[in-house]
Amino acid sequence: METAVADRKDTLDVEDLAELCRALGHPARVRILEFLKKMDKCICGTIVDSLPLAQSTVSQHLKQLKSAGLVKGEIEGPRTCYCLDRERLDQFKQYVANL
Structure with a gap:
């Protein structure tokens, strides 16, 4: 599977933390993460069928995540x-635990 940034570091820095917090800053994105936590993997349509969000909204939030x-x-x-x-x-989680 590909990641958004090919060269992810082993640890987070302040900029990484800020980016992650921005991504978690919308309730719909948190709901999507909670849904994905229950699944091994799924397509956008499966998320749309399970959450009260439009397909375009889910797609945009997945892009940000x-x-x-x-x-x-x-x-x-x-x-x-x-x-x-x-x-x-x-x-x-490790970064936040060490704050």
Whole structure:
């Protein structure tokens, strides 16, 4: 699976933390992350069917989550399957725990 930034670091710096916090700053994005937490991977349409959000809204939020490195997207034919980037989330949790 590809990440939004090819060369993710092993640790987070202040800029990384700010980017992640911005990505988490919208309730819809948090709901999408909560939904993806329950799934191994899924397409955008599955998220749309499960949340009260329009397809275009979900797509935009997935783009922002992917850009922040919180989700990964794997192209499978005409669709992109999304999943959490658990390594990135673990880095975020570790950073916050050490504040």
